[in-house]
Amino acid sequence: MAQPVRIAVVGAGLIGRAHIKRVLEEPEASLAAIVDPAQAARDHAARIGVPWFPGLEAMLREARPDGVVLATPNRLHVSGALATIGKGLPTLLEKPVAETVDDAMKIVAAAEQARVPVLIGHHHRSSLIMRRAKEIIASGALGRVTVANALCWYLKPADYFDVAWRREKGGGVVLINLVHVIDDLRILCGDIAGVQAIESNAARGFPVEDTAAILLRFESGALGTLSVSDSAAAPWSWELTSGENKAYPQTDQSCYLIAGTEGSLAVPRLDLWRYGDAKSWWAPIDCERRVVPEQDPLAAQMRHFCEVVRGTVGPVLGVREGTRTLATTLAVKEAAATGAMVRVAAI
Ligand SMILES: NC(=O)c1ccc[n+]([C@@H]2O[C@H](COP(=O)([O-])OP(=O)(O)OC[C@H]3O[C@@H](n4cnc5c(N)ncnc54)[C@H](O)[C@@H]3O)[C@@H](O)[C@H]2O)c1
Structure with missing residues (x-):
């Protein structure tokens, strides 16, 4: 060696x-x-x-x-x-x-x-779960991706906010946590062309947002919704579902749902839902779970x-691709501030 x-x-x-x-x-x-x-x-x-x-x-x-x-x-x-x-x-x-x-x-x-x-x-980007999910989508198993829904809901303990910057502008869930989810969605569904967003600080009352809801338009034409809250007593976040960071107790849930014309995928469980010969909401839809070995990303x-x-x-x-993720996250902040649909600038 x-x-x-x-x-x-x-x-x-x-x-x-x-x-x-x-x-x-x-x-x-x-x-x-x-x-x-x-x-x-x-x-x-x-x-x-x-x-x-x-x-x-x-x-x-x-x-x-x-x-x-x-x-x-x-x-x-x-x-x-x-x-x-x-x-x-x-x-x-x-x-x-x-x-x-x-x-x-x-x-x-x-x-x-x-x-x-x-x-x-x-x-x-180094996670086996995410890489496998990306492969499944790229293989065409979902057909043309039409819609995605990502949840980033968890309950941060009160003492997390004892540190002053976490209560102030720049310290909220969008810039600190959502940037990861946006990168995950880019891995799974490709580049995001534009976003609309609303934010709230009603749960904690700090100057910074504790909750945000976002509409996404992917460059492929697919649409998505994404919501984040640090004040939600819930099991649906990458942290609590993936099991990749042992500091968080793992739940058996998924936090990202991606669907296309042929099937859909729940991540990180990697449950792949597809129809048999009859492709219609009247027919039974089958679920097959893909498994990847445990790994520390x-x-x-x-x-x-x-x-x-x-x-x-x-x-x-x-760094150019990483800047695209940053630009998309900052577009969410701008969309929430202006109420407008914000196009993500080409990087
Ligand atoms: N990839 C992830 O999942 C992940 C998780 C947490 C943080 N981060 C990122 O990592 C960075 C650090 O975050 P953190 O939570 O570890 O912060 P932190 O405050 O725990 O640690 C930052 C460290 O940098 C040191 N430091 C300050 N000035 C320095 C200087 N001039 N030269 C060298 N060291 C200096 C501080 O003393 C401190 O020990 C941030 O950019 C954050 O966004 C990424």
């Missing part, structure tokens, strides 16, 4: 520590350094015996990694990515790409000009990133 690729992790908070764990567990990778000014991160680096740096520039000079994971707060994504791209280093950049599409396009331009691969951390993403760093494959979600 070739030498493990040396990966540095920048930002050792909630998701950064999850990446550090995957680097340490991945035989193709070794942990080159941790970058994070917080004392807790310094202590963590000392505990696991890894070089620690308070800032990115010093790490890039001294630790000389082969690839870098950027798991810093959103406002630091542009400066961090421009620095790693400037050094020609393949980068795993956490989602969302940036806070605005204009900022994200600065990363797109730099990465494409320097030909440096940037993988965006929408780790459902963050570990699969890290394995994939190692291949990206080695240059054997391109990123499963590059």
Whole structure:
């Protein structure tokens, strides 16, 4: 086997520590350094015996990694990515790409000009469930996709909102959580051309939305509905149904329903509903469950990133495509603010 690729992790908070764990567990990778000014991160680096740096520039000079994971707060994504791209280093950049599409396009331009691969951390792109669902739809088993319904309903505990930014503009469910669902729907049904949306803060009364309902028009002509609420005591969300993140107790439900002219699919259960010879609502419709092995998508993403760093494959979600997901999510915010149908700009 070739030498493990040396990966540095920048930002050792909630998701950064999850990446550090995957680097340490991945035989193709070794942990080159941790970058994070917080004392807790310094202590963590000392505990696991890894070089620690308070800032990115010093790490890039001294630790000389082969690839870098950027798991810093959103406002630091542009400066961090421009620095790693400037050094020609393949980068795993956490989602969302940036806070605005204009900022994200600065990363797109730099990465494409320097030909440096940037993988965006929408780790459902590495999920076996999502990949299988995409294959089923692409195989034509549903016929022409006509309609999709996605639910992202869960109950965040009250103390989640003790952190001030989660109660303020930018901290609501649309920008924090819905961005994943939008990327999932793009995986399953393709690009979204336009959105309409309404938001509410009636359940929690914070300045930021706790609930949103969205209408989607896909470029294929299919239509969709999507709703999200952090104030819904319900089992229907990717978190509670997929079983991919063991921190959440799993339910046996599905959260995405996709239907076409020949059949329909419930995800993540992968229940495929199809008619026999008689195709009509008068005839019985059969259900067949497809099964995929259990897998940790963050570990699969890290394995994939190692291949990206080695240059054997391109990123499963590059920065231009990741920016399209960001643009679609921001279009939801604009649609909710204006009441208009907002077209998603071409990226
Ligand atoms: N893919 C996912 O499922 C997922 C989940 C959670 C968060 N995220 C994304 O990951 C990013 C981080 O989120 P989080 O929840 O881990 O946040 P967090 O607040 O838990 O962690 C951020 C860390 O960055 C550190 N930091 C701050 N300034 C820094 C700097 N200049 N250099 C290096 N480190 C610095 C902080 O000290 C902190 O430890 C965000 O972009 C978020 O959207 C993605």
